[in-house]
Amino acid sequence: MSTKTDDIGFTRGLGNRKRYLFFAALAVIYIAFSVFVKGFFSWTALGNILVEISIPSLVSLGLTFVIISGNWDLSFGSVAGIASMTTCYVTSITGNMFLGILSGLMVALLAGIVNGAFVSYFGLSDVIITIGTGSIYFGLSYLYSGGYHIHENLGDSFGFLYAGSVGPFPVPTILLGAICLGAYITFNRAKIGRAFYSTGLARTAAIFSGVNTEFCKMLAFVICGLLAGIGGILTASENKSAWVLIGQDYLLTDYAIVFLGWAIFDKPSVIGTLVGAFFLGTISTGFVMAGVPFYVRNLGTGALLLIAITIGAERQES
């Protein structure tokens, strides 16, 4: 028997050490910021990072479902947008925040169902479909206000979603914790997790093994849509207003996060996504505190995505 590795290219033979390499890089970055950026090395800053990453983490977790089951979703940013617009529109008209949130989530759910149905039951290309549906969702979100911000009559409690806390824990962090736990159990302990992974890793074998792969793909898109919706609503709460561009910057950030996690842990996973989010959050918080302009942050995130894909993620066989 010979020992085989699947690594190709210049990381050949690096194997598990890849993981330590990434953690070392994270440590180096953290120390560098601590030395050069005043106030970075503090509990406050660390707490900020945790709050800062809660929205991208949530949305990336949704994306992780889709990626694990072997598809791509390019529309979730627009789903976040339309969900936040719906929420704020309904809230401001009825004055009932819960009704607003419920409507927003319903729209996000519906968007996920549409994506999932096209990809799994009609067997169409995920990339093309979600480019298409994404621009439809984006277009639809203009209908509420013609593109203007919706911020009137949202009520004080709307801001609590993002800025509030229960005891010492910020609401978004609690939400993230709960959803993470759910996702972790789903993938690592639940039988549906096996179905997700097998659908993504070897669809034919999954079908031969009696796995309902269409359902898995469908469900993944629905979860992705819902979590993107929650992300969008939280973003609106953070800004105490919704506008159509919410979510349009999710794509880069969340793909970078998922791929970073994939690179570090050799497969897309819940823990990987969390670590990826923390990695990215550290860098972006450091940049913000250092006063670096936003386009440099984008540049850094893009570069990180490329690095993650190049070194880490296993290349898919054709």
Add this chain to the structure above:
Amino acid sequence: MNNGAILEMSGICKAFPGVRALKDVDFDLMPGEVHALIGENGAGKSTLIKILTGVYTKDAGEIKVGGRRAEFNSPRDAEDVGISAIYQKPNLVLEFNGVENIFLGDEIRGRFGIPDWKKMAEKAHSLLQDLGIQISLYVPIHQLSPSERQIIAIAKALSQNASILIMDEVTAPLSSKEIDSLFALVRELKKKGCSIIYISHRLEEVKEIADRNTVLRNGKKVGTLEAKDLDVETLIRMMIGEEMEEKFFKEKVPLGKPILAVKGLSGGMVKNVSFEVRQGEILSFTGLIGAGKTELAQIVFGIDPKEKGQIYLDGREIEINSPRDASVHGIYLAPEDRMTQGLVLDMELKENVTLNDRDKVANRFGLINTRLEEAVAREFVTNLSIATPSIRQKVKFLSGGNQQKVVLSKGMFAESKIYIFDEPTTGIDIRAKKEFYVLMADLVKKDAGIIFISTEIPEVLALSDRILVMRKGEIHKEFTREEATMEKILLSSFGIKGEE
């Protein structure tokens, strides 16, 4: 010591971490010779070939091509001295036509570096003409038959002036008629002075085509036999290193009641097929490649749609529209391609074992009981003696025979009543095959029924209670175990009359 050999490899050694892959292997090749390389899986054939094609670098030893020392550090180096390899799945672009494939990456260019297709077409034609072969060079090669694609691959090698051709399991996807035409081509190549290293699991083929045979075992050379000294028994003995035991036969188990009955089943190329499998029975389907055996299995298993006919389980008619339906009824298919259909290669052994019946290791909340799952996996590893460092090993790292045991475990864990094995022993070595036969025979002792699909007649003869020969999608002939012989089965496979 040179005796005019075009290729001489001497004292080749290669080690991988923890494994000695090759030890002091010598191999030579004369001009115009077909030299077969034989050995079980893991004997070192692939490693030797990869060294010769520059994919691996050797640790020690010497390679001489045409009397001159050669060092290969990349596949390019090997190509430059005229060594070219053709594999089971040729490296061709299916959407391109023959001419485009033959000159891919090596285009003849005219003025301004523009590819000169006219010149290339002419050269391709003359290449094929030299070999006395007619194939359409202008259709996308996915329209060609597998053997014609192999011929395009050979032409591609020749266009690059290859004088040493390595053919690695090239006949695996071919029918016997196609093999004959390929062999005619090989003989033609020999006449032109081309030398061929031939690798195949099918010893009968080797016997037909090779001038000399070198047997490898555990990374060492066992010996080289001239064609005239060759008989299959000797070869096998050299390969497995011990006297071949008695041929394996299935113990006769008293047959119970019929479990699965199929009546007038049609769909795709399958036409009006009826049969019945009883408890304790191994019912074989054999016949040529493309006779419709796999298609039949996939209809019964719910992969392909059924157009007509009924399926009965324990006397009651059942409806199967998906593999899920089939599993619910206790029907299990060990598919033809274990790598893409049978296993999720990137998942762990234990996860694969329980994949078909996840409910059985899960509690009522749908959570998997890890301890139970591990116990289950360990039990299968022990009972089927699956060689693996751990139950958490990804199955892609297991050998073919052990992978097939995992495929079997999946069906056993699901407590299936009917097992359909579609060519379960392809690409696994003799020892592993025998082990697998024993496992199959054990299954029917526990009241299961087996549908065994195989094109290898000896194993069909050794294992079956009844044998159905399929031809062109229909059941052509039925034999009991007592009446069946190799000759009768072959004759009816080819549809030759007068077999009675």
